[in-house]
Amino acid sequence: MNEPRVENEPEFRVRARYTDTTVTVYQAYRPGIGGPAARSGRFPSAWKRERMTWIKPSFLWMMYRCGWGTKEGQETVLAIDITREGFEWALRHACLSHYVPALHPDQAAWKRELARSPARVQWDPERDLHHNPLPYRSLQLGLAGEAAARYADEWIVGIEDVTPLATEIHALVRAGERERAGGLLPEERPYPVADEVLAHLRA
Secondary structure: OOOOOOOOOOOOOOEEOEOOOEEEEEEEEOHHHHHHHHHHOOOOOOOOOOOOEEEEOOHHHHHHHHOOOOOOOOOEEEEEEEEHHHHHHHHHOEEEOOOOOOOOOOHHHHHHHHHHOOEEEEEEEEEOOOOOEEEEEEEEEEEOHHHHHHHHHHHEEEEEEOHHHHHHHHHHHHOOOHHHHHHHOOOOEEOOOOHHHHOOOOO
16 A cells, blocks of 8 residues: 555655656646646646746645645646756755744744745645545645746656546545555655755754
8 A cells, every 4th residue: 555654754754756867746736727738748828937836746645735636726636747856956945934943043034045945845744545634744845936937947857637546546535445545546755865955944
């Protein structure tokens, strides 16, 4: 079963589906954006690059966020393969989305860092198949400005519409077929990112 494991999992760790060169992140959009993106491998002109866009390496957290693709405006679930170089660039240039006294000299310093950072990080509780929170966190990576432009124009290697997978797993969960549902989840492993890259992002 590919459902997240609880035992001995550190609170802050990046887990993802990845290869030697790419990492998979998830987003959900209305069909007018998600459909063309999946067909062409690029976001259409309706996708607003001036807005912050949030990418999520956790399939189950994406399912929690979009309600298995049933929420309005999030009906098309995309699995987006991006370069590992791009993903790690975003982490290195990110700031936590909230103030942490142990990591920032004061709140004003954090606000200055937030204003100049093209990416930001949130750690939200990971979810199980029933959307219950787990005792460790899932990375959410927000991209704006330079980071959003690099994401759209340079980092994306491929885009797949995984809405049918989300629908199938959701149906199995609702039918009480937890083991079968878990077996269909994308395999997400601890992502090998250097400690110094995450040191300023562990809340």
